[in-house]
Amino acid sequence: MLKPEILDPQGQAVQRALPRLGFEGIADVRQGKRFELEVEGPVDDAALARIHELAETFLANTVIEDFAVKVEEPAAAAEPVK
Amino acid sequence: MLKPEILDPQGQAVQRALPRLGFEGIADVRQGKRFELEVEGPVDDAALARIHELAETFLANTVIEDFAVKVEEPAAAAEPVK
Numbered sequence: 260m261l262k263p264e265i266l267d268p269q270g271q272a273v274q275r276a277l278p279r280l281g282f283e284g285i286a287d288v289r290q291g292k293r294f295e296l297e298v299e300g301p302v303d304d305a306a307l308a309r310i311h312e313l314a315e316t317f318l319a320n321t322v323i324e325d326f327a328v329k330v331e332e333p334a335a336a337a338e339p340v341k
Numbered sequence: 342m343l344k345p346e347i348l349d350p351q352g353q354a355v356q357r358a359l360p361r362l363g364f365e366g367i368a369d370v371r372q373g374k375r376f377e378l379e380v381e382g383p384v385d386d387a388a389l390a391r392i393h394e395l396a397e398t399f400l401a402n403t404v405i406e407d408f409a410v411k412v413e414e415p416a417a418a419a420e421p422v423k
Contacts, residue, residue, distance in 0.1 A: 260377060273376070273400070282395050284388070287379035294355070295342060297369035306366070313364050318355070 260291035265323045294318055295331075302330055342373035347405045376400055377413075384412055 261267050267289045274288040294314070298306055311328050319326040343349050349371045356370040376396070380388055393410050401408040 260375065270376070276399075277395070280399060282391065282399075284381045284391075285378050285395075286381045287377075289377045291375045291377070293342065293373045293375040294352070295369075295371045295373070296367050299366045299368045309364065309366075313359070313367075317358075317362060317364075 260289060260325055261323055262325050291324070292318075342371060342407055343405055344407050373406070374400075 270289040277285050314326050314328055352371040359367050396408050396410055397403060
């Protein structure tokens, strides 16, 4: 996700459109990206550390974006969300 | 997120690039969108139902995308993830 201090015109456009479309009560909308990674082998601390590095280095632009890595069990998939 | 049966060239490009960049062991990458909505007032069942409808109607293209609505506590923000 874009850092809070970075302007998000896409999210703002969505937020401004919602009342026109009949949806009130949404104070703010921010849009970001999401990556689902399917990991070969166990998702242990070492794998998570590598995925965190991968997300930080290649998937997120850390100058303007924050990111988080979360593990979802169903397919043993870890997914960095930025 | 794109439905599993829908081709995701962006995710595939990331997945093919990773070994070149020194990251092995990622079987699949899929890329999608993420919206963070800040809700005015309580995030009760009625609000969640409206946000689910909003996500289904305007944020997701349900022909090719799946989506999920999750509540994150810190800012009482509900975030549909597609």
